[in-house]
Structure formats: C-alpha cells, structure tokens
Amino acid sequence: MTSTAEIIDRCQALFEDLNFSAARAWKAAAPGRKVIGFLPVYAPLEMIHAAGCLPLGIFGGGDQMEVIHGDAYYQSYICRIPRSTIELGVTGRLDFVDGMIFPFVCDVIRNLSGIWKMMFPNVWSKFFDTPQNFDPEIGGNYYIHELQELRAGLETLTGRKITDDDLRRSIALYNENRRLVREVYAFRAREPWKAPTSEVYLLMRAGLMMDVAEHNRMLADYLVAAAASDRPQRDNVRVAVYGSFCEQPPLNLIKSIEMAGCYVVEDDYALVNRFLTADVPTDGDPVQALALAYLGQSVETSCKYVPKEEDKGRFHVEQVRKAGAEGVIYATPSFCDPALLDRPMICGRLKEANIPHIAFKYAENSGQMQPIREQAGTFADSIKLWS
Amino acid sequence: MSEAVKENSMLLQKQMIARNYEAITSKHETGRKVSSTFVPGNLNELLMCFGIVNNLPEINAIQNGMRKVSGSYIMEAEKGGHSEDVCTYVKADIGMMGKGSIAPNGKPFPDPDVLLLSYTGCYTFMKWFELLRAEYKCPTLMLHVPYEGDGHSTKNMRDYIVKQLKEVVIPGLEQVSGVKFDIDRLREYLRNSAKAEDDLVWCLEQGKHKPSPIDAYFGGVYYIGPIFTAFRGTTDAVEYYTELRKEVQARIDNKLGPLTPDGTSFNEQKYRLVVEGPPNWTNFREFWKMFYDEGAVVVASSYTKVGGMYDQGFRHDPDNPLESLADYCLGCYTNRNLPTRVDILAKYVEEYEADGLLINSIKSCNSFSAGQLMIMKEVERRTGKPGAFIETDLVDPRYFSAANIKNRLESYFQMIEQKRRGASKAA
The missing domain is CATH 3.40.50.11900 (Rossmann fold)
Incomplete structure (x- = not known):
C-alpha cells in the first residue's frame, strides 16, 4: 500500500513545479498530443479530455515565483493571479500549452483572455462564458451551443472529431473523479485528523495537472492510506473556508489555519472538481447532460448569479451543517471582486444561521503568516469558549 | 468654485434630469412604478413601454460624487462590511441608503418596484443588484448578456438575449406594471x-x-x-x-x-x-x-x-x-x-x-x-x-x-x- 506521505510528496512535487514537467512529459509521450490550460473555477474538462488533450489547471504562480514581467501589465489594485499567469506565459513556462480556456470568473480573468490573444496570437484561446440564466430552455439552450462551439474549437485544434461516445467515456471518468473527490471530502469531514487539509489540498491541485484516470487511482489510494493511518486527534475546532475559489492562498496559509487549531472540514479552494455536485448522466445527449448538470447541479459560488434572494448563501449554510463545521473563515484574495462583493451577503446568511465567522484577505504570495495564525487561533478559541 | 456656465443643451438636459427625479420621487403620489437599472445595456425604451420610470444607481452615484457627498456614503458602506477594494459606485449607492436615500431634488428616493439587472460588460452589476435585492425585496429581472470574448457576437448570443427578453424581462415588467407589452409602442x-x-x-x-x-x-x-x-x-x-x-x-x-x-x-x-x-x-x-x-x-x-x-x-x-x-x-x-x-x-x-x-x-x-x-x-x-x-x-x-x-x-x-x-x- 502506498502511504499518504508518498502520495502527498508526489502531489507537492507537481504543485511546486512551475515548469509543468509532468504535463510536458505527458505531451511528449505520444505524437500529436495537446495540452489545454484552463483557469479557475470551472471548465468542462470532459470536453478537453474527449478531444484527447490534457486539461492543465493554471492557478497562478503561488508564492514561489517572482513576478517581474507580470507587474508591468497590471495596476497595483488588481489581484495577483492575472499577473502571475502572465509571468508564466512570458517566461516560457507555458510554451508547450496548445490552447487556453478562460472561464467566466470575473472581469479581470475575462480581460486576461483578451490579453492572451494579443500576447500569444498563435495559441488557441477561448473565453468560456457560462450562462447566468438557469432555465434549461433559455440558459440551457445557450450553453449547449457554447459547448458545441468549444467542441468545434477543440476539433479544429486537434484535427480530431469528438464523438458523443468519446464524450460519454470522458464523462464517466470525471464522474468517477468527482465521486472519489466527494469521498475524500466526506472522509476528511468525518476524521479530519487523518486527512489534513494541507494534504487534501495538494491532492486536489495535483489532480488538475494530470490525466484523470491516474488521479482517480491516486484518490483511491489516498483514501485507503488515510483510513489506515494512525494520527493523533487534536482538540481542534471544525471550520469551513470560503472565498478562496480563484486565486489560491499559499500552502503555508492553509497550513497556518490548521496550526492555529482548526480542522478544515469544508472549503471552496480551487473548486473545479467539486463544481458539479452530482454525476453527469452518461446516456442520452452528452452535451445536453453537461449543460443540465451545470444548470441544476453545481455549487453556489460568487461567479454565479443566484436567481432567488432567499437562496443566497443557502448552499454555504447547508454545506457547513453537512460537514459539521462550527465556524467559517471567509478568506479572500485582495481585490477579488466576486468574493468581496459577496462577502456581506454570505456572512449575513451565516450570521442569521448563528454560524460564527471571520474574514481576512490574502494574496497568493502572502508571506507573513503570524497574523493569520493569530486571527484563526483566536477564532478557534472563541468557538471553543463561547459557541 | 464659481457656478459653471451652461449652454442651452445643458440647460435642457438639466430640466430633463430634474423631471425624471421628480417622477421617481413622486411615485407614491402618481402611482407610477420605478425600476433601477444600469447604463450599459440600458433598456429604456422597453421600460417606457410599461410606463416605468428609470432610475439609474450609477447616475445617482455620479451625482453624489459631483455634489461631494459620495465619500461619506462610501465610508458608511465600508463600516457596514463592504470591502475597501470593490466598486465605489456600489458603495456610494449602498451608503446612500444608510444615510436616508435622498435624491438630488432633496426628496427621498422611494424603493424600486423592480431591479432590471441588465448585466452587460461589468461583473459587478450582478453582485450590486444581489445586494440591493436583499435590501428592497423586490422582483429582480436578470438579463444576461454574454461577453464578446472572440471579438464578435454570435447568433447564439443574440438568440439567448432575445429569449430572455421574451420570456423573462417582458413578462416580468408586465407583471410589475400591470401593462401589456405593445411591440408597436x-x-x-x-x-x-x-x-x-x-x-x-x-x-x-x-x-x-x-x-x-x-x-x-x-x-x-x-x-x-x-x-x-x-x-x-x-x-x-x-x-x-x-x-x-x-x-x-x-x-x-x-x-x-x-x-x-x-x-x-x-x-x-x-x-x-x-x-x-x-x-x-x-x-x-x-x-x-x-x-x-x-x-x-x-x-x-x-x-x-x-x-x-x-x-x-x-x-x-x-x-x-x-x-x-x-x-x-x-x-x-x-x-x-x-x-x-x-x-x-x-x-x-x-x-x-x-x-x-x-x-x-x-x-x-x-x-x-x-x-x-x-x-x-x-x-x-x-x-x-x-x-x-x-x-x-x-x-x-x-x-x-x-x-x-x-x-x-x-x-x-x-x-x-x-x-x-x-x-x-x-x-
């Protein structure tokens, strides 16, 4: 049996490798292979996979990369992820990437899609706009056409037709991935001392940089290894972390929250593989199935409109209850419009539901963890003492 | 600073704006319905078909900026938990609510009857009206306008918008106003x-x-x-x-x-x-x-x-x-x-x-x-x-x-x- 340490070491190596050696090796392993980068928070990876391509999650440069060129493209009051993404591009770290998908997250990522077109005119790139109308007859029809357009774009890029059966096979693999991811999350919520979030996070991030079938095996191995591990249970409080779906906190911040006495039992770090909450049907029209899953079975997050006021924040409250979290840390990147505009509404709902919460901001390259540890530690203590 | 010198067109516009603010603030007397909506993607002609008065929070924020009161409104919103990093139009609007919501004509803004969320070219619009909806508890009609990411619009985008107009926006405005839609109007x-x-x-x-x-x-x-x-x-x-x-x-x-x-x-x-x-x-x-x-x-x-x-x-x-x-x-x-x-x-x-x-x-x-x-x-x-x-x-x-x-x-x-x-x- 592979140990959790061995699995996580591999994940960490993938996570830290900003030259994306594993993805380069995947591409080099067979002629004609193509790699498609995608930004947060959701892209239909099944479509990329069905085109025979490797979907590669591009989640900024983290805290290990010095941004030199990227800062020349953005004012000081814009978040960090676009500038580090440009840095990745300008420094040649993405020179093997054949296409880039910029899903709708916010205006910054949206505009980054245009910058990419100008900076890398020979790389196929696509702004992928998901619907904000969730009626299958309206937003659904629109989205089906958008998916078909994406399909056609990938077919042109690869010179290979994506059949419905290709797509169904990919959906089945990603269903398995989502099922295993849900299982890991459920396991962590049950026994968080056996699956620390610093590990679960790396496990999820690694999955965005490797073939899905391989990730499925890794997830299954981790579940077995984690269940068998013998780690001490601490007197930590159980928290959910929200607001961190796009630009990612540094790993040290994730660790700091745990070191401050919190078990993270629920989070929205990076989303992607938890964006759809149920299996996508593998019978019938696969494009329609992907569209309907997006409309009806996806998480509430700040880049989606919530049609009914009474539903706003409901998802967060329900997830907190389901995971048995005692409080919420709303941790957002600085200058993140979606998370920061949502913050008063989500925190308002948490308040109504008597769920203790705190909020702070970070950047992907935040270096000072002491204030985070103090804030999270005080929050944990306050829950222990008064909740 | 002295009073700005104005040309005829500016005076005409000033009168038009004054009449519109009067129409907004007198809605309880006249029985007219009031919408809030945005400048980009503004569907003024459609609102007129239902006799709905158009109030634009961005314009109110601009007016408050020019009248030098937006700063205090923004700080009011920030005290209420709104981030210093986000759009100041939003905070000026929300802060104004906290300070009595007074229109430029000195009369209180009434609550809108409908929020027409014409979501064009700016992500913040979506959140802005989610925030306002929580305050006003009024119907919100979302019109999602896809972004021209590839530098041009497509038939799919156009059809999507038309369908939303036909099946969401127009029926919603009919319901709010009680007026039947007349395409000739x-x-x-x-x-x-x-x-x-x-x-x-x-x-x-x-x-x-x-x-x-x-x-x-x-x-x-x-x-x-x-x-x-x-x-x-x-x-x-x-x-x-x-x-x-x-x-x-x-x-x-x-x-x-x-x-x-x-x-x-x-x-x-x-x-x-x-x-x-x-x-x-x-x-x-x-x-x-x-x-x-x-x-x-x-x-x-x-x-x-x-x-x-x-x-x-x-x-x-x-x-x-x-x-x-x-x-x-x-x-x-x-x-x-x-x-x-x-x-x-x-x-x-x-x-x-x-x-x-x-x-x-x-x-x-x-x-x-x-x-x-x-x-x-x-x-x-x-x-x-x-x-x-x-x-x-x-x-x-x-x-x-x-x-x-x-x-x-x-x-x-x-x-x-x-x-x-x-x-x-x-x-």
Whole structure:
C-alpha cells in the first residue's frame, strides 16, 4: 500500500513545479498530443479530455515565483493571479500549452483572455462564458451551443472529431473523479485528523495537472492510506473556508489555519472538481447532460448569479451543517471582486444561521503568516469558549 | 468654485434630469412604478413601454460624487462590511441608503418596484443588484448578456438575449406594471432612439475638426447623458440632440472650441487626446481644468461609448426591435474584448489625428481597468503616438491626488512636444 506521505510528496512535487514537467512529459509521450490550460473555477474538462488533450489547471504562480514581467501589465489594485499567469506565459513556462480556456470568473480573468490573444496570437484561446440564466430552455439552450462551439474549437485544434461516445467515456471518468473527490471530502469531514487539509489540498491541485484516470487511482489510494493511518486527534475546532475559489492562498496559509487549531472540514479552494455536485448522466445527449448538470447541479459560488434572494448563501449554510463545521473563515484574495462583493451577503446568511465567522484577505504570495495564525487561533478559541 | 456656465443643451438636459427625479420621487403620489437599472445595456425604451420610470444607481452615484457627498456614503458602506477594494459606485449607492436615500431634488428616493439587472460588460452589476435585492425585496429581472470574448457576437448570443427578453424581462415588467407589452409602442420609441443616435454620432465625430468644437470626454459626458440614461427613445432626447447639434455646428462655423465650465471658448488647443476610461467625478471640474489649462482637448473617448457604440454604426432598429436591443447590449464598449478595444482606440488616434492615448485608470472598475496597460502599449505600438497613464477613482475622493495627476499630465504633454520636435527634425 502506498502511504499518504508518498502520495502527498508526489502531489507537492507537481504543485511546486512551475515548469509543468509532468504535463510536458505527458505531451511528449505520444505524437500529436495537446495540452489545454484552463483557469479557475470551472471548465468542462470532459470536453478537453474527449478531444484527447490534457486539461492543465493554471492557478497562478503561488508564492514561489517572482513576478517581474507580470507587474508591468497590471495596476497595483488588481489581484495577483492575472499577473502571475502572465509571468508564466512570458517566461516560457507555458510554451508547450496548445490552447487556453478562460472561464467566466470575473472581469479581470475575462480581460486576461483578451490579453492572451494579443500576447500569444498563435495559441488557441477561448473565453468560456457560462450562462447566468438557469432555465434549461433559455440558459440551457445557450450553453449547449457554447459547448458545441468549444467542441468545434477543440476539433479544429486537434484535427480530431469528438464523438458523443468519446464524450460519454470522458464523462464517466470525471464522474468517477468527482465521486472519489466527494469521498475524500466526506472522509476528511468525518476524521479530519487523518486527512489534513494541507494534504487534501495538494491532492486536489495535483489532480488538475494530470490525466484523470491516474488521479482517480491516486484518490483511491489516498483514501485507503488515510483510513489506515494512525494520527493523533487534536482538540481542534471544525471550520469551513470560503472565498478562496480563484486565486489560491499559499500552502503555508492553509497550513497556518490548521496550526492555529482548526480542522478544515469544508472549503471552496480551487473548486473545479467539486463544481458539479452530482454525476453527469452518461446516456442520452452528452452535451445536453453537461449543460443540465451545470444548470441544476453545481455549487453556489460568487461567479454565479443566484436567481432567488432567499437562496443566497443557502448552499454555504447547508454545506457547513453537512460537514459539521462550527465556524467559517471567509478568506479572500485582495481585490477579488466576486468574493468581496459577496462577502456581506454570505456572512449575513451565516450570521442569521448563528454560524460564527471571520474574514481576512490574502494574496497568493502572502508571506507573513503570524497574523493569520493569530486571527484563526483566536477564532478557534472563541468557538471553543463561547459557541 | 464659481457656478459653471451652461449652454442651452445643458440647460435642457438639466430640466430633463430634474423631471425624471421628480417622477421617481413622486411615485407614491402618481402611482407610477420605478425600476433601477444600469447604463450599459440600458433598456429604456422597453421600460417606457410599461410606463416605468428609470432610475439609474450609477447616475445617482455620479451625482453624489459631483455634489461631494459620495465619500461619506462610501465610508458608511465600508463600516457596514463592504470591502475597501470593490466598486465605489456600489458603495456610494449602498451608503446612500444608510444615510436616508435622498435624491438630488432633496426628496427621498422611494424603493424600486423592480431591479432590471441588465448585466452587460461589468461583473459587478450582478453582485450590486444581489445586494440591493436583499435590501428592497423586490422582483429582480436578470438579463444576461454574454461577453464578446472572440471579438464578435454570435447568433447564439443574440438568440439567448432575445429569449430572455421574451420570456423573462417582458413578462416580468408586465407583471410589475400591470401593462401589456405593445411591440408597436416599442418600435415607435426605437425610431426616436435612432434619430437621436444619428445626431449624437454626428456631434461626436466633429472632434475631427481643428480646433475641435467639442471635448469628447469632459464635454462628452454631457453629450451622452440623455441617450445613456432615462431618455433614449423619448422626444425630449430627440430635441436635446437637435439643439446640441446646432450648438456644435455654430462652433464649427465660428471656428470655436468647446465651452469650458468657466464660460470661455477653448480655442487654443495645443494637444489633441484620445482618452480611455471613465472620468473621476468627485473633482470633475478641477480635473477638466488641468486639461484645458494646458491646452489639451479630448477629441475622442471610450467612456462615451460605454452605453452604446453608435459611432461604429449601430442604431436601434424599429423593424427588429428585440434583436436590436440584443445587439445594442452586446455591442457596449466594455462588452468588447481587449483586442477590439485596442482596435477602436488605435482607430480613434488615427482618425481624430490625436497626439496620443491617455488612460484614466479607475481603481475600483476592473471591467475597464484590467488590461489597460496592455491596451496602452498596443495602441502606442500601432500608432507610434505616445500613451500615458493616470489613476483616479469614480466617486471615492480618497483616490484623487491632484498634484500627482497634474505632474503626470504635464510630463505627458512634454513628451508629446518632444515627439513633435523629433518628427519635425526628421522631416
């Protein structure tokens, strides 16, 4: 049996490798292979996979990369992820990437899609706009056409037709991935001392940089290894972390929250593989199935409109209850419009539901963890003492 | 600062705005319904079909910025948990609620009956109305306008918008107003719109003259007022643009520049600029003065296209009313991708024979601001004309640093001079 340490070491190596050696090796392993980068928070990876391509999650440069060129493209009051993404591009770290998908997250990522077109005119790139109308007859029809357009774009890029059966096979693999991811999350919520979030996070991030079938095996191995591990249970409080779906906190911040006495039992770090909450049907029209899953079975997050006021924040409250979290840390990147505009509404709902919460901001390259540890530690203590 | 000198068209517009605020604030007496909606993707003609009065929170924020009260509203919102990082229009609007919601006519704003969330070109709009919806508990009609990521609209995008209009927006407005939709009434309003749009475009294009009879940024915000707000489709707007056109024509005939707020004709124009980005509103006159004091006139701007790109040929079309509204929403400036924005700005620099592109980057407006440094580099590269970058905010006075802006502008004008000297030597 592979140990959790061995699995996580591999994940960490993938996570830290900003030259994306594993993805380069995947591409080099067979002629004609193509790699498609995608930004947060959701892209239909099944479509990329069905085109025979490797979907590669591009989640900024983290805290290990010095941004030199990227800062020349953005004012000081814009978040960090676009500038580090440009840095990745300008420094040649993405020179093997054949296409880039910029899903709708916010205006910054949206505009980054245009910058990419100008900076890398020979790389196929696509702004992928998901619907904000969730009626299958309206937003659904629109989205089906958008998916078909994406399909056609990938077919042109690869010179290979994506059949419905290709797509169904990919959906089945990603269903398995989502099922295993849900299982890991459920396991962590049950026994968080056996699956620390610093590990679960790396496990999820690694999955965005490797073939899905391989990730499925890794997830299954981790579940077995984690269940068998013998780690001490601490007197930590159980928290959910929200607001961190796009630009990612540094790993040290994730660790700091745990070191401050919190078990993270629920989070929205990076989303992607938890964006759809149920299996996508593998019978019938696969494009329609992907569209309907997006409309009806996806998480509430700040880049989606919530049609009914009474539903706003409901998802967060329900997830907190389901995971048995005692409080919420709303941790957002600085200058993140979606998370920061949502913050008063989500925190308002948490308040109504008597769920203790705190909020702070970070950047992907935040270096000072002491204030985070103090804030999270005080929050944990306050829950222990008064909740 | 003395009272600004106003031309007839400005006085006409002032009366129109006053009447609209009166219609909004008297809704309890008149029984009229009031909507809140946004400038880009504004569906004024459609609202008129239902007799609904159009209130625009962005315009209220601008008014509050110019009246120097937005700063306290923003701080009020920040005290309430709204981040210092987000859009100051939103915070000025929400903070105003916390301070009694008083309209410019001194009367309290009534709660809206409907929030028409025409979501075009700006992500923040979606959150803004989610926030307002939580306060007002009124119906919210979402019109999602897809972004032109590939630089053009598609049939799918247009069909999606038309379908939302037919199945969400129009039935929703019928329900709120109790008025049945009449497409012929819409056609009639769209006919008025197209006429006013013709005149607006004519006026904006006169920036090509030397001296320019208009200032397409500081003056431009007045010229776009009626079409971008609660008056597109009205006969008032048609009359306004007829009057404006006469004034611009008179200035051309007399080789005069635009009227500055202190009442002088700005004829000694040394520098011709294209400006990208919205203006600062808290120090609007001071900001404008920095330009005309140095002899800089703005001959074209992108901000005057944020509520519709009529100069690129679009007109509201009474023969295809809903499709035309869809095309209008799709084509607003901030709904265009960055390469298209570069094309437009580079074309302005060439066609308006400008000395360069100046970007006023707004701290709290990512829709405009994210990518502007790339835009500047690209426009400079294509046109060979120097670009410059200044930073302010929409309605947050804390981010207007007069000395800093003045320094940068002066340096920019020196750079233009230098470039001219270099060009004349080379010739």
